[in-house]
Each structure stands twice: as structure tokens, then as C-alpha cells.
Amino acid sequence: MKPVLQRLFAIAWLTVKAALRLRVVIALAVVLLACVALLPFFIKHNGTARMFTQVLLTYSLYLCVGLLGLASLWISCGTHATDVDPGQLQLLAVKPAARWQIWLGRWLGIMTLNLALLALAGGIAYGMLQWQARRLPLEQQQLLAREVLVARGSAREPAVDLEADVEKVFARRQQEENLAELDPAMVRREIRDQIRARQETVGPNFRRMWDVDLAAHRERLAGQPLHLRVRFHTASLKSDTTYQTVWVIGNVESGRFARIPRQLTSMVFHEFAIPPNLIGPDGKLHIECENRDPNTLLFPLEDGLEVLFSEGGFAGNYVRALLVVACWLALLTALGLAAASFLSFIIASLLAMTLLLVVLSGSTFGGVLEDGTLLGVDHETGAANSRVLDGVALPLYRVLHGFTQALQSVSPVERLSEGRTITWTQLGDAVLRIILLGGGLTAGVGILIFSRRELAREQVAA
């Protein structure tokens, strides 16, 4: 074995041994197993097997992610910082192990623990899920197999580029009206909202049509039932009000179509099966929604309608989801080690937690940047409430938003609970973004600081 690898593995082995001998892993494994095993008895749901399974899956995985994520931060900060403070690291640093080897060896050790614990907790959660599913009536089991415990692909209507229409309308209005005193960005925003609303809304007794391209999957989907996943909003915020809709899927003229009336509530996603073989000869699935309600319905462009179809088994999808979780654990471990490379255990833990919150606050940064101000605007004057604060905060938010956006990848828990496929491409993307980009940058900074750090303390007579 090459000396570099021998050193890396030795340090990784030391890290694993420390966690085992100090009973950290055992305590963590017991907590994880207890939580995952007891979770089904504390879950509240709407009584359907589908919802119960989705909630169980979501909670189990979030529990694993949360506990292991925090444990990763804590162990990485603890292992590294508590080796520096009492001096153990001095003894290692005077040996021919480069600082980057010590850093990377620790990362490998903690990741070995993480993967072992993730496999254990994930395995137990999977077993619990299957055990619970097998206790259901056959019909419910089949429903779960079709909608949750499956890997499904999805297709949507191609995204509409609104900007060309916005510019056209803006130019026309500039000619027709005096817009000189108005903020052009605000005018464009209003125009964009109007165009968007026209495309999203379906008035009473009107219909909305979608054409979803399934040409790439046509042969594979022959004879297979598909699922529609729909969501709409209404002016009413009552969650229990239902709205009468009629769904026409397929080509009416050719006679190959299905007509499905549905009473649906607003705001939540609804899934229902549609018969097979309704895809047209051009590979497109034509869908219409007739609004038979006196209220207007609004189908969001992003997720108003989606066609779902079976692509593979649940087990493979589950493993890929766990691997995406492992990517995040790798980043958190790097974050903890980087913080502990120059700070004491407590301070490093606090810093790592803060950085974690920053990473999780990506949507907040996005919202602030979209609004263009931190404390909102004065609605009378249209000016920002705090220009000074905005001047400082917005550039910082822009950087943080850019960083968090770069780390955005597939959400494994959400996709798994919806029975959606996590593709190998998405897993590769997660590895690239989270481990190589996020983890690489974090590791680079951590190793640089650690390499320059003096590991001994001063001992000078007063």
C-alpha cells in the first residue's frame, strides 16, 4: 500500500476506533434505532394507507438526516478540536503525516461511521415500511405499490417563456401611456403577473388544456396506467371546500379518451389514475380540465399539472435517496472539520451550526433579493425602508444566495415520499454540487487553515 494511503487509512481507523471506544456510535445507533422503530406509533395522519406511508417515510428519513447531520457536525468538531486542545495532535503532527492527510483521514473516518449508521437506520426504516405495508389489505398494498413504494418518472408541459410577451406588452404600453415616472422593473413585474394569471386561471365553465410530451416513454408506457398529479388555488382559503372539475384525457376526435369528473379541494396535491394508451400518435398526452364550479381555479405554471408514470422499483430508489443524504452528511462533516481546524470545540460547533442555517436559508435570501430590500418598501413612496442596511445586506445575501443555489440538488425525502424517481443523473448532480463543489471548497479552506496553524501553545513564564 502506498504510504499516503496507509496514513489516510490509519487516521480514518483511529477516528472510527475513537467513536466506537468512546461509545459515541453505540449511543447514536441506539437513539436512531429507537426513534425509527417507535415512529409509526406516534404518527398522525388522515387514516389512508397512502398518507400513513408517506408520512412514515418522510419522518423516518428526516429523522435520520437530522440526527446524523447534527451528529456529523458534533463528531467532526469534537474529534478534531479535542485533539488539538489537549495536544494529541502534536504527537501526530510531528510524524510524517501531512496536515491534509490528517484532515482527510478524519473526514474518511467520520464518513465511514456516517455511512454505517445511515445504512443501519435506513435499513430499519425500510424494513418497518415494508412490514407496515404488508399488514394492509391487498387493495391498499396495490395502491401503495403504484403510488408510493415505486419509482415514478414525471412529465410536464414545457415551461412557457413569458419574457417575450412581457416585452411586447411593455413596448405597446410605452407607446400608449406615459410610463416615464414609473419604475420600469415594477411595470414589467405587473405585466408579467397579468400574463401569467391569464395562463394559470380557469374561469367558471371555462377549460384549460395541457399537452404533455411523452414521446420518449411512449413504447414503455403502452398498456400502463398513468397518474395525474394536480393542484390549484382559489380565492377561498377554506381547505375543506371542494370544487367540481371534469378531466378529459386523450383525443376526443379519435374516440380514445377518458372523462373523469372529480370533486377536488384547493391548495393540496391530488393524484388520480388515468387509463392506459391515451397518448396520441405524436407522443403527446392531451389533457383538459373543465371548471364546473362558480369559482375561478388557478393552476400554477410550475406544478399545476404533472403526469406520473412507473419507471422502476422502490428499493433502488431508496438506496439512491440515502446516497443523496450521504452527500449532505459529507458536506456537514467537512464543515465541522473546517470549523474545528481553527476554533475550539464549542466555538467550532456554534460556527458550523450557523453556517448550516445559512445553507438552509437559501429561500430566504432568494425572497429578499427578489423584493430588492431587507425591510420592505414604503408603499406610498415605493422607496426601501432602509437603504443603508440594504446596501450592506443585499451584496452579502447575493453571495450567500449564489452559494446556496449552487448547492441546490434533488430533495431525496420529498421525491421518495411522492414515489418519484431519483435518477442516477440526479445523484451524480448531487455528488458534483454537494461533495465536490460545496465539500471541496469547505475542505480547501479547512485544510489551508489547518496547515498554517501552529499546533502548540505558548508556555512562557509570566
Add this chain to the structure above:
Amino acid sequence: MKTDSQNIAADKVVAVRGLTKVFKDLWGRPKARAVDGVDFEIRRGEVFGLLGPNGSGKSTTIKILLGLLYQTSGYVEVLGRSPREIVTKERIGYLPEESYLYRYLTAAETLNFYGHVFALSADDRRLRTEQLLEMVGLKGTGTRRVGEFSKGMQRRLGLAQALINDPELIILDEPTAGLDPVGCREVKDVIQALARRGKTIILSSHLLADVEDVCDRVVIYYGGKIQASGPLRELLAKPDSLRFTTPALSRSLVEEVLAVMRREAAPDSVRVETPTQNLESYFISVVNRARANAQNTSGATAGNRVAAYLQPTAAEPSAGEKVLERLMDVAPLPPKPEAAAPIEPKPDEGKLAALTQAQAPVGAPAPKSASAPAVTDDAEALKQAEGKLSSFLNPPKQ
């Protein structure tokens, strides 16, 4: 052909010139000047002592030599390179002032781990672990966790890990701290044995007896500066005085000798004292006797000879080496207590009589061994000797 200066340069293991270390606070303001313009060189095979009170700059100097601290200014070269280079670290062994061992590892795992860090093969790691544990007296404790060890046992294991790579330069920071007298003696014996095998040793200590026993050359620190330096014999020698050590003599003979001496030197500069052995030697003789009587201890045992791989070749040591080993080993366990009894030198009455006639030589420094008293375990003989000396040193008034 190498010139003398090239040979000297090749022999130079450590070179420190104008070394200064200033510790700074969070804002970069100077807080303490730990080492201040220090210069010294250490040559191959030397046992070099860094002496000084606590906080005088010894440990800071050592940590700079190890690359754990970075000098503010000055030049440091260890084994011809920067101390921060990996190739330099491959040739150094370090025993820190405190036990920085991993408490959750066993003794054998500790040595195995550091063996891995030095990229040793599995066979080498196993062999060296066995030999080192035996050498430092921890044979049989290899499967015990370091956290269960006493401070002295941790110190021994610390010494073992410092030697796992068969280093050329061994840096020992307070190597005898926390050790019992037997352990201290063993560590000092190991240091001497390693030095005789060409290893260069830097010893930092504030225990002067340790340094005196093993060091060839020392520097004395105070306030971050070197206050004195040089070969130990030169620093400690008193060339204007002599010391004789003899067996107990008759009072009349002593009076005769004194009379002769007082003819040459001022009467108050000639003294007769009862020599005493130092406490360490006495303690070790007592422990050795106890061992011979098979009294067991649950702690560390006596260290054995220096690990075979630390010798110049792995082959059978030469006859000379064997003698050297025997000389440097802690006194081996004798089958009978009597074996530990020293050989009492017999007074040569003729020579002593001649001495009373002849002029005493002056100028030659007393050999180091002359100051090391022989050990006797014969209580009766000791009692008699004490009585004789007592009456000799305090003669009844006439």
C-alpha cells in the same frame, strides 16, 4: 574527497541561528518573547541538553524544531532541511512533555498506529511493537488501554512511540517526568545506549541530575536567551581542586595523608568527608534486591535491552555490542542478593605510604566515575563503616 568543513556540515543535525519567537495576541500585538536570538548547533551522536527553569523557552525551541510552532525570525535547520518538511519528520522521534497518547487505544494499538503513520510494513510494526514494549518494560500490557496506565507507564509508552521509526534524531521533552527512580534510571540508560549507537538526542529538562547523567553538551536558558553553553564536563569541571576516594583507612594514615596535603595547600582548603551514594543508586539497589526476592508489581517491569532494530544492524550484536549492552542495561536480576554487592576496593597500603612521602599531582580533573560511589547492601558492614567514619570525622578531643 571531503574537506573538514564538509564533514562538519554533514555531521550537523540541528542548526539554529538567531532564533526568535514572539507570541502575539489576537490583534497581532507582541505578547511574550519566548525565545530571543538563540544560536546553537547539534552534531551527530551528541546528547544535547536544553536546561532552564519552567517557561524559559526550552519547550518553545523544541516545538519550533518539530515544526509545531513557527519562528518569528531566525534560521532553523533540522537534518539539513526545514523542520516542517515531511522527509525531516520521517527521521525524528519525539517524546512530549505530557502524555499525548490516545487513551482509548491499547499500548500495542498505539505503536501499531504510529507504525502505520511511518508507513512501516505489517511485519516491521509487529516486530517493533514487541521489542519496544519489552524495552520500556511494558511487555504483557500490550492489550491494556492507555487510559488505564499510570503516568509512569504512559511515559514509557511515549518513549516507545518515539522510537518506532528508528529515528536519527530523538527529541525528549522532560523524559523522566512522572517516572519512579527505577524508570528514570532505565530511561537514562536507554538514552545513553541510543547515543552510543549514533543517535542524536535532544533532552529538555529542568531536572539537573538527569541532564548531568546523560548529556555531552548543554545550553542553559533563562528568559528566552541562552545564558551558558558548552560541554558539560567543561562547564562543571573545577580544575583547581582534586578529590580522592578511598576505602575506610586507619586514623593515623589519614592524619599522615592530611599532613602531607596541608604542606602544599592552605589548611582550610583540604577536607575529608564521608562519601555518600546518591539516593537514586541506593533506591535502585533496594529495588533490585526486592526483585531478586521475587516481589511482584502490577505496574511496569524493568525494561530490557535496547530493541534489536534500534541497533546498527539487525544481525547478532558483536561481542563489543554485547558488552556495551550488558554495561548499559539496568542491573540484571541476580540469582542471589549477594550478587548485587559491589566489589570493595582494597587499599594498597604500599601506595598510600608512598603517597605520604611523595608530592600529590595537581591539575588533572577527577574522572567522572570517581564521583560515583559503590553500592553495598551489607548492613553490618555499612554500620561498621559508618561508625569508623563517624569517629574519624569527629575525633574525640584530647
